[in-house]
Amino acid sequence: MKIGNFEPENKVFLAPMAGVTDVVFRTLCKEQGCGLTYSEMVSAKGVMYDNNNTKKLLEIDKKEGKVAVQLFGSDPKVLADMAKKLEDNEDIGFFDINMGCPAPKIVKNGDGSALMKNPKLIGKIVKEVSSATKKPLTIKIRKGFDDDCINALEIAKIVEENGGSGIAIHGRTREQFYSGTADWDIIKKVKENVTIPVIGNGDITSPEKAKQMLEYTGCDAIMVGRAAQGNPWLFKRITHYLKTGEMLDKPSINEKIDIAIKHLYMLIECKGEYIGIREMRKHLGWYIKGMPKSSEMRVIINGIENPKEMEQLLLSMKQ
Numbered sequence: 001m002k003i004g005n006f007e008p009e010n011k012v013f014l015a016p017m018a019g020v021t022d023v024v025f026r027t028l029c030k031e032q033g034c035g036l037t038y039s040e041m042v043s044a045k046g047v048m049y050d051n052n053n054t055k056k057l058l059e060i061d062k063k064e065g066k067v068a069v070q071l072f073g074s075d076p077k078v079l080a081d082m083a084k085k086l087e088d089n090e091d092i093g094f095f096d097i098n099m100g101c102p103a104p105k106i107v108k109n110g111d112g113s114a115l116m117k118n119p120k121l122i123g124k125i126v127k128e129v130s131s132a133t134k135k136p137l138t139i140k141i142r143k144g145f146d147d148d149c150i151n152a153l154e155i156a157k158i159v160e161e162n163g164g165s166g167i168a169i170h171g172r173t174r175e176q177f178y179s180g181t182a183d184w185d186i187i188k189k190v191k192e193n194v195t196i197p198v199i200g201n202g203d204i205t206s207p208e209k210a211k212q213m214l215e216y217t218g219c220d221a222i223m224v225g226r227a228a229q230g231n232p233w234l235f236k237r238i239t240h241y242l243k244t245g246e247m248l249d250k251p252s253i254n255e256k257i258d259i260a261i262k263h264l265y266m267l268i269e270c271k272g273e274y275i276g277i278r279e280m281r282k283h284l285g286w287y288i289k290g291m292p293k294s295s296e297m298r299v300i301i302n303g304i305e306n307p308k309e310m311e312q313l314l315l316s317m318k319q
Helices: 023-031 044-048 052-057 076-086 104-108 112-117 119-132 152-161 184-193 207-217 234-244 253-271 273-287 294-301 307-315
Strands: 012-014 067-072 092-099 137-144 166-173 198-201 221-224
Touching: 012 234, 023 253, 044 052, 044 067, 044 076, 067 076, 076 092, 076 119, 092 112, 092 119, 104 112, 112 119, 112 137, 119 137, 119 152, 137 152, 152 166, 152 184, 166 184, 184 198, 184 207, 198 207, 207 221, 207 234, 221 234, 253 273, 253 307, 273 294, 273 307, 294 307
Parallel strands: 012 221, 067 092, 092 137, 137 166, 166 198, 198 221
Antiparallel strands: none
16 A cells, blocks of 8 residues: 555554644554554644744654644645655655634634635645655645535545545544544445545544454545554554464553553653643543543543652552
8 A cells, every 4th residue: 555655664653633643652552563654743834933832743753754744724735845855854754734623713714624615726726736746745634624515526426636645534424523424435336436545534543443344444544533542552463463364462450550651751841840741641541441440540530740650540540
C-alpha cells in the first residue's frame, strides 16, 4: 500500500487526535507496531506566523520514522504555501488536511468538517496544495456534515480528480460527533468508486474489528483513534492478529502500569515537569480505566504535582 511515493510500514495507523497524538504518545504507539502516526492537527496560519505552540506540535522524534503532518485551515493559498514551507523536513512523510474535525470553534471558523459543506473549495485546496509540494497529500473527512449532507463519495472523487493521493473517512457525520455507530458502508462505497487509497476510520476497538473493517470495506488501511488512548499496545495486537490470526493477550495491570510510568517520564523529559504532569493526568485516566478503584485513583491523580508521588501511586496499583 502506497500513498503517492510514500510507503507506510503496515496498514494500521494512529489517527490524529488534538491533545493526544503528541510526539511522546506517537513514539509509544510506534514502538508497539503502529504503521504510521499523524501529528495533532496543526494550524496553517500558525505555521505562517511561526507560532511557538505550533512549532511544538511539529516536533518529530527520529524513533517515530516518518510522520504524516495534518494541517487545518480553509485558505487554499495559505495551506499550499505552508506545505511548501515544511516540505524539506525529511521526517514528514506526507501532508494531510483536516476536513473532519467536529469541534465547534474549528467549524465556526469554516475549517475542519465545515469544509464538507463546500466541495468546490475542497477541490481548490487539494489542487493548490498537491501542486505546491513534492510530498503526497491526503484528506481526512467524515461521512458528511449531517444527515442532509452525506457527501463523502462526492468529496472523495473531487480529491482524486484534483491530485490527492489518498483519503481517510470517519464513518460518522459531524452532527454525530462520536456518538452512535460508525457507518462502514460509506467507506466501502468510496473504496469501490475511487482508485486512490482509502483509509477506514471509526469503531476499530479490537483486532477483530480491525479485520472486519478491512474485509468488509476493502479499504487499503485502517486508522485507530480513541481506542488507542491509554492502550498503545493495541497496535501490536492488531498487526499480529492480521498477520497470523492469533490473538495476543491483553496487557496485564502490571504491564499497563509500567507503560504509564514510562509515558510519564517521557512527557516530563519532552515538556518539563509542570506541563508533563498535567498532561499525563488525562492519559492516566485512560490507562487505569477498568482497574480496581480507578475512579478513586483518578481523583487523587488529578491533585498530584510531583512525578515521584505519581509513580508511587501507580506502583501501589500493581498486583
